[in-house]
Amino acid sequence: MGRVITLLILIIALVAGAFFLPKDLGSQEEVVFKIEKGEGSKEIAANLEREGLIRWASFFRLYVLTTGVSGRLQAGTYQFSPSMSIFQIAGKLASGDIATVNITIPEGFTAEKIQARVKNMVGLDMPDLEKHEGYLFPDTYKVAYGATGEEIVQMMLNNFDRKTASLAITPDIVIMASLIEKEVQTKEDKEIVSGIFWKRLESGMPLESCATIAYIKGIDQWRYSYEDTRIESPYNTYLNLGLPPGPIANPGLDSIEAALYSQDSDYWYWLSTPEGETIFSKTLAEHNYAKSIYLK
Template sequence: MGKESKKEMMFERMLEKKKEVKVVRRIVFGITLVLLLIGLIGGRSAYKYVTGALQPVDPDAEEVIEVEIPIGSGLDTISAKLAEKGIIKNARIFKYYAKFNNESQFQAGTYGLTKAMTPDELIESLKTGKVYREPVFTITVPEGLTLKQIAKIVEKETNITEEEFLNYVGDEATIDRLIGKYSRILTEDIKGDQIKYPLEGYLFPATYPFYEENPSVETIVDAMVQATATNVTPYLDYLQSEEKSVHWLLTFASLLEEEATAQSDRETIASVFYNRLDIDMPLQTDPTVLYALGAHKDRVLYADLEVADPYNTYKNKGLPPGPIAGAGKSSLEAVVAPAETNYLYFLADKEGVNHFTDSYDQHLKNRDRYLSGD
């Protein structure tokens, strides 16, 4: 690093230090004024008290502590939670520090924090929804994966085997614990007789940071279910107004995730499915057949369409019993805000481009035109 760069860094650090000292002095002034009025403590002691309260609880701490910040939490609640978890030394001082820095717009979510974090690091994390430090490693779960596929990713990135992961997410005690913890998102719907895997579709596709070398399977699964809760919660009012469940939303969205190749496709395919449901027409979507078969195939054969399984939407009207994969934000949004069309049919050509029509005769012509030679 050059001399100029070092000077710039030193200058920036000096400015940050001055800013911190200013803020501390302002807090001390406010607190000291009150304290002096009631004669409890002197200014010098107050300055020392506040300065100490704004230091990390344990600069060498490595243990990651989970802190859940509910939606709608104010600064008082957040400060109290951080103090309760031992992340900060004093809730009132942290609250004043944030206020004097004009920081109040914090995001709800579950955070992995440590006692080594400074107030500035904590504030940055709560503002951005991200932990303000480098994770040990991350796990990326793409959209459209099944539980089995997620289990393979977890096995590759951790010391947790695919079998161990699947046993955990299928265990009745696990399901009951998660239903109790996330009661607004997970319901008894996931324990239905026809459900193949209770948590299918409930492990949200995202990149997950982890701050310990060997997180437990419980830690990993909880992070993924929490992400689902975070992303589904904005739709709860809509679902209530439509008298629909979260299970319905995730099931519908999973079909779009498996069928679509673009955002516009999701919205248009959603309209096709809504139109079919309105006239009591089977959804007839190939991904549900593949899910029923429990195998990946490049193409679905006519014989496959006859499989006797509740997930087969060629044989059963309406949505399948549950999600067939993990749906992302775009698919969730498409369920809530579909395109307005009269389409009842669509097919994807050899390049993956979808072609829509409201006429079965035109659908057959599209099949001959775009899929001839298959």
């Protein structure tokens, strides 16, 4: 009799276990599953079964009710697979482990490029993004499915505030940092270029930043023609003295710090080679010679 009871218990355990196994252990499919606020375990279980994520809604509901998980299932958008067990699915729902997508914004991206990337990755528009140019901090953002464009923008603005909280940030510093970001690559070069820019401002020289011509034209080039430098625009730092009226890109922390803590030098000019090397010059004659060598 004892053996029979043991066998029955074993059979029941195996059958019960089968009900809780993944619906398709070898599945590679990913399913986006959304729970609306106010949905209970009965509705959630039915939706999971309908989406092909579990075998039987009744067993999912039985599990969450008997384990006390039922009252902790959280609204949101999740990413599941038929290869996941009822335990795994319930665990993610109880912990609020919602589905996210990583959106990387490189240093120097303009608001226009940020909008294009976000639109391409999650299909969202971000209205009036240009008014935040310079303050959309470059970083990798973990964005929840279902987030709005406004929420993503606010994430970037809040990140800027956090990263620069200890710095003496002014609008002019952000504008200067955006120029530096687009001009040179290394932290050391950024600090030297910052010193040159501030020195030019103090002496009444035009900044003559090629980055502002790139911003006006919407095209990054190694060289710009004389005609390019004559384009009428308040952002043209060849024609207009002082800083442009606003940032031309969204700078990273190195560029912001370089704008604040510039490096004094005897240099007044520089150029960037096609390989990304920065060549500094003390005089215009030296600069013109460098151009003849490196920018043939």
